[in-house]
Amino acid sequence: MAGERVTVFGGTGFLGRRVVRRLAGEGWRVRVAAQHPAVPDGADPTRTEPVRADIRQEREVAEALEGADAAVNVVSLYVEQGSTTFQAIHVDGAARVARRAREAGVARLAHVSGIGSDPDAGSPYVAARGRSELAVRDAFPGANLLRPSVLFGPDDAFLRNLAAITRLPVVPLFGRGRTRLQPVYVGDVATAFARLLGDPGTAGRTHELGGGAVYTYREILELILAHQGRRRPLLPVPFAAWRTLAALAGLLPDPPLTTDQVALMATDNVVTPGAATFTDLGMEPAALAERLGECLPA
Ligand SMILES: NC(=O)c1ccc[n+]([C@@H]2O[C@H](COP(=O)([O-])OP(=O)(O)OC[C@H]3O[C@@H](n4cnc5c(N)ncnc54)[C@H](OP(=O)(O)O)[C@@H]3O)[C@@H](O)[C@H]2O)c1
Numbered sequence: 001m002a003g004e005r006v007t008v009f010g011g012t013g014f015l016g017r018r019v020v021r022r023l024a025g026e027g028w029r030v031r032v033a034a035q036h037p038a039v040p041d042g043a044d045p046t047r048t049e050p051v052r053a054d055i056r057q058e059r060e061v062a063e064a065l066e067g068a069d070a071a072v073n074v075v076s077l078y079v080e081q082g083s084t085t086f087q088a089i090h091v092d093g094a095a096r097v098a099r100r101a102r103e104a105g106v107a108r109l110a111h112v113s114g115i116g117s118d119p120d121a122g123s124p125y126v127a128a129r130g131r132s133e134l135a136v137r138d139a140f141p142g143a144n145l146l147r148p149s150v151l152f153g154p155d156d157a158f159l160r161n162l163a164a165i166t167r168l169p170v171v172p173l174f175g176r177g178r179t180r181l182q183p184v185y186v187g188d189v190a191t192a193f194a195r196l197l198g199d200p201g202t203a204g205r206t207h208e209l210g211g212g213a214v215y216t217y218r219e220i221l222e223l224i225l226a227h228q229g230r231r232r233p234l235l236p237v238p239f240a241a242w243r244t245l246a247a248l249a250g251l252l253p254d255p256p257l258t259t260d261q262v263a264l265m266a267t268d269n270v271v272t273p274g275a276a277t278f279t280d281l282g283m284e285p286a287a288l289a290e291r292l293g294e295c296l297p298a
Pocket of ligand 1: 009010011012013014015016033034035036037053054055056074075076077089112113114115148149150151152158
């Protein structure tokens with residue numbers, strides 16, 4: 001890999017920063033492509049170069065890929081705003097990166113989606129992730145698709161939001177808190193990207209990336225409460241009530257809760273039996289409990 005070039009679209013994001021650091025650490029020359037590009041803290045500046053690229057712009061995507069040996073797409077959009085839609089970013093943008101990469105002779109492409117991505121899903125976000133996988137495969141058949149469960153790590157939105165909820169006098173649950181999640185450490189997912197790009201034999205494969213342990217939502221809240229030395233009653237709240245709340249929150253400019261997040265919390269998000277996963281990459285992913293102390297101040 002030493003000296004090979006990789007363009008990381010979304011390389012300034014929560015996952016992207018770790019992917020950039022990991023690839024640069026392994027000797028890749030990394031272009032960090034984003035609308036507001038910057039070299040992430042801790043990334044080797046001699047091997048890392050910021051490049052402005054909006055994945056909605058043909059020319060910018062093509063320029064960011066010029067001379068690249070590999071490409072990574074970890075661009076994100078969680079809340080639609082005006083013309084910045086899930087279709088524009090997750091589907092059309094992802095397809096553009098894949099098509100332009102193939103046309104430019106880029107040998108490897110790794111694209112992130114998520115466990116449960118399904119073009120027929122009721123949630124517009126999950127359905128767009130499903131269509132993104134089809135569009136990427138169509139444009140670049142040898143692409144690697146990485147489907148993580150919910151990511152956690154230092155400064156993540158997932159643990160930070162849960163920690164905020166556990167400060168309330170009564171902690172509301174999504175339903176009865178029985179939805180099963182397999183939170184995956186962001187650094188493990190970054191390592192998986194590096195292993196996949198470093199092994200041409202994996203081209204065209206899909207990996208589902210879940211952490212070392214499965215927890216119910218209730219168990220995760222209990223872990224966080226124990227970690228913070230707090231005791232709080234946990235209150236079941238029906239999903240219908242959450243959907244109404246999220247619809248009302250959607251009227252705010254920066255909604256704290258979206259109907260897509262509620263939909264995600266209503267469905268188990270764990271590795272599908274039989275799917276290729278970390279084990280196939282020779283990795284043992286961390287469980288949330290093992291790394292909670294590093295990720296969330298007590
Ligand atoms: N976080 C999770 O729990 C989780 C779980 C499963 C899958 N995923 C997937 O992992 C990916 C990364 O998530 P994240 O949480 O790391 O996201 P994030 O922190 O929000 O980062 C998003 C990145 O995308 C870039 N970006 C946004 N719009 C862009 C555009 N039009 N053109 C180019 N770059 C653009 C952002 O930089 P600029 O704004 O400067 O452009 C930033 O670098 C997403 O696809 C997400 O769906 C995340």
